[in-house]
Amino acid sequence: MTDDARLKLRALPDDARKLLAPLVETTWRFRAAATVLGAIALWGLTAYYLQLRFGLGRTGLNQPEYWGIYIIDFVFFIGISHAGTLISAILRISKAEWRRSITRSAEFITVLVLGFGAIQPIIDLGRPDRLLNVFLHAQLRSPLLWDVISIGLYFGASTIYLYLPMLPDLAIIRDAGIKAPRFYRFLAAGYRDTPAQRARLERVIGVLAIVVIPIAVSVHTVIGWIFAMTLRPMWHSTIFGPYFVMGAIYSGIAAILIAMVVLRRAYGFHEYFRAVHFDYMGRLLLLFSLLWFYFTFAEYLTAFYGAEPAEMRTFWAKVRGPFAAPFWTMVTCCFVIPLALMCRRATRTPGGTLVAGVAVVIGMWLERFNIVVPTSVNPRFEFESLGHYLPSWVELSILAGTFAGFILLYMVATKFFPIISIWEMREGREASVREVAERVAGYLPPEPVAAD
Amino acid sequence: MPRWGMVIDLDRCTGCAACEVACKSENNIATVAPEQAALGRTISWMRVMAEVEGEFPNNTLRFAPRPCMHCDNPPCVKVCPVEATYISPEGIVGQIYPRCIGCRYCANACPYTVKYFNWYAPTWPESERAHLNPDVSVRPKGVIEKCTFCHHRLQKAREEARAEGRELRESDYQPACAEACPTRAIVFGDLDNPRHRVSELRHDPRAMRLMEDLGTEPKVYYLTPRT
Numbered sequence: 001m002t003d004d005a006r007l008k009l010r011a012l013p014d015d016a017r018k019l020l021a022p023l024v025e026t027t028w029r030f031r032a033a034a035t036v037l038g039a040i041a042l043w044g045l046t047a048y049y050l051q052l053r054f055g056l057g058r059t060g061l062n063q064p065e066y067w068g069i070y071i072i073d074f075v076f077f078i079g080i081s082h083a084g085t086l087i088s089a090i091l092r093i094s095k096a097e098w099r100r101s102i103t104r105s106a107e108f109i110t111v112l113v114l115g116f117g118a119i120q121p122i123i124d125l126g127r128p129d130r131l132l133n134v135f136l137h138a139q140l141r142s143p144l145l146w147d148v149i150s151i152g153l154y155f156g157a158s159t160i161y162l163y164l165p166m167l168p169d170l171a172i173i174r175d176a177g178i179k180a181p182r183f184y185r186f187l188a189a190g191y192r193d194t195p196a197q198r199a200r201l202e203r204v205i206g207v208l209a210i211v212v213i214p215i216a217v218s219v220h221t222v223i224g225w226i227f228a229m230t231l232r233p234m235w236h237s238t239i240f241g242p243y244f245v246m247g248a249i250y251s252g253i254a255a256i257l258i259a260m261v262v263l264r265r266a267y268g269f270h271e272y273f274r275a276v277h278f279d280y281m282g283r284l285l286l287l288f289s290l291l292w293f294y295f296t297f298a299e300y301l302t303a304f305y306g307a308e309p310a311e312m313r314t315f316w317a318k319v320r321g322p323f324a325a326p327f328w329t330m331v332t333c334c335f336v337i338p339l340a341l342m343c344r345r346a347t348r349t350p351g352g353t354l355v356a357g358v359a360v361v362i363g364m365w366l367e368r369f370n371i372v373v374p375t376s377v378n379p380r381f382e383f384e385s386l387g388h389y390l391p392s393w394v395e396l397s398i399l400a401g402t403f404a405g406f407i408l409l410y411m412v413a414t415k416f417f418p419i420i421s422i423w424e425m426r427e428g429r430e431a432s433v434r435e436v437a438e439r440v441a442g443y444l445p446p447e448p449v450a451a452d
Numbered sequence: 453m454p455r456w457g458m459v460i461d462l463d464r465c466t467g468c469a470a471c472e473v474a475c476k477s478e479n480n481i482a483t484v485a486p487e488q489a490a491l492g493r494t495i496s497w498m499r500v501m502a503e504v505e506g507e508f509p510n511n512t513l514r515f516a517p518r519p520c521m522h523c524d525n526p527p528c529v530k531v532c533p534v535e536a537t538y539i540s541p542e543g544i545v546g547q548i549y550p551r552c553i554g555c556r557y558c559a560n561a562c563p564y565t566v567k568y569f570n571w572y573a574p575t576w577p578e579s580e581r582a583h584l585n586p587d588v589s590v591r592p593k594g595v596i597e598k599c600t601f602c603h604h605r606l607q608k609a610r611e612e613a614r615a616e617g618r619e620l621r622e623s624d625y626q627p628a629c630a631e632a633c634p635t636r637a638i639v640f641g642d643l644d645n646p647r648h649r650v651s652e653l654r655h656d657p658r659a660m661r662l663m664e665d666l667g668t669e670p671k672v673y674y675l676t677p678r679t
Contacts, residue, residue, distance in 0.1 A: 057571035062492035066556040126554015126594025137534040144533040
């Protein structure tokens with residue numbers, strides 16, 4: 001960037017100067033990482049082109065293994081998207097003051113990863129050219145249609161929920177004039193941060209934070225229902241809706257933690273992502289690792305105890321059959337590792353939460369694998385239980401390309417938008433410290449007046 | 453209104469697979485290359501399932517032909533997002549190939565695993581190309597296909613009966629598999645018409661349907677073997 005931009009940046013107040021620095025300065029490391037990720041994403045795109053041209057035969061899918069990597073990724077990425085909006089909405093509503101530096105980076109994860117999740121079922125289609133039939137011939141009894149509706153709503157709501165709380169920051173960038181003036185003038189939409197505008201904005205954010213929660217819950221419930229509504233062994237389960245929502249939030253928290261550690265290191269945000277943030281987010285991760293175990297145990301015990309033969313074939317295939325490796329890796333990654341690391345304050349550090357976060361992300365991907373594949377290859381009709389699945393290089397390339405594409409887009413977003421909310425930090429300093437003191441005082445009986 | 457259904461006498465089935473072959477040539481079913489077949493991508497609307505019972509040398513081989521069950525309460529129809537899978541008023545479960553988006557949800561929802569997907573564009577050996585049945589549409593790549601009880605034959609039979617000014621007879625409409633079965637193990641007709649043999653056979657004490665407990669109400673009945 002130009003020296004002019006640097007000078008303008010230097011003139012800004014402390015928070016704004018530090019948090020807007022990534023918009024002005026770009027290191028060679030960033031460029032190198034972006035190049036590598038871009039290359040992987042292009043590779044994935046090439047693989048998709050081949051699949052488009054020759055057919056889904058280029059995958060490892062077959063009969064009865066109709067759904068594979070793409071559907072696993074669909075559930076996984078939409079799950080990650082529960083990170084932002086839901087966590088930030090819940091923290092906002094519950095007035096958790098430590099949220100201030102986290103919400104923006106979480107909301108960006110939501111909006112960006114949602115797009116990458118939503119394209120997965122389209123990649124999985126045999127006839128993507130007929131996608132519009134979903135609207136032209138919509139058949140509302142199909143859970144897939146419910147999904148189209150709830151994901152559409154969620155995408156809309158979470159984009160607005162990302163954009164509106166960013167308005168004051170966009171106005172700061174516009175007024176500082178450090179970058180692309182026309183772009184930011186357009187995005188800031190005439191916001192001047194007058195008291196009236198600010199009050200209105202905060203009211204709207206408050207309403208949105210409430211509205212977005214039921215929408216987010218509906219999204220992963222419906223994704224669970226796609227499986228649960230069929231009569232297939234170990235899919236046809238009433239627990240799937242809440243199980244999927246819980247898993248989605250769990251993987252989302254893990255993704256935020258990874259993003260926090262990386263952002264902190266890459267942009268030197270040590271002062272903003274402090275020990276207390278990793279401690280609290282680590283506690284949240286701990287809570288969800290216990291919840292994950294509870295749900296998973298309930299699900300598998302019910303199947304095991306009922307001992308219906310069709311269910312048991314899938315059950316044993318996971319527990320000690322061909323899928324034992326992914327199954328027990330999942331248990332280790334989703335339960336053992338995060339529990340061991342997050343139950344001690346000494347490991348609820350950036351390093352410890354990074355290890356736990358990566359483990360949970362891997363474990364939750366495997367959980368979706370363990371839901372989709374073992375049931376697919378063990379159909380209820382036993383004469384057909386000849387199933388096997390080996391993902392082809394095309395599927396694995398698209399998988400790698402999707403991950404790379406998402407990370408790249410997230411990196412690029414940090415170059416155009418402050419990834420930590422400037423105005424919310426300022427509001428925290430100026431107003432919240434006093435408000436919190438008053439709120440705590442309000443919890444207590446009034447101080448006794450001296451008796452004399 | 454007729455309710456088309458099938459009764460398969462497993463005592464009569466010899467496992468010759470004539471039904472499979474007849475179905476393939478009647479319905480323009482693609483020939484899948486051997487390496488694709490090894491991947492589990494064979495398309496076979498009608499398939500003779502074989503089961504070995506006992507240990508060698510005291511073993512027996514049992515056969516059961518398996519078409520689509522044409523459920524009265526079909527799980528595949530409910531889940532299709534674009535209504536490409538439908539059930540006709542006469543109970544035949546069909547597939548609209550030009551509308552199907554290839555999501556394979558119906559294939560996953562079917563408890564009998566009778567829905568097939570075109571992983572590639574269909575191919576036939578050169579010698580067969582000239583003999584494709586003009587009454588049956590050839591499927592494009594990327595869509596689901598399935599047994600239709602040869603409903604193109606029903607259309608034809610109905611037109612003929614109308615032209616001749618008479619009622620549709622049982623023998624007018626028979627799917628290719630029933631017609632080809634050398635032991636007449638496959639009987640086809642209107643389940644609700646007392647003059648059709650299926651309506652009597654389905655009340656036979658040996659009659660059963662696959663996975664009746666799921667409530668899918670299949671219209672394919674099996675007469676279990678006496679031995």
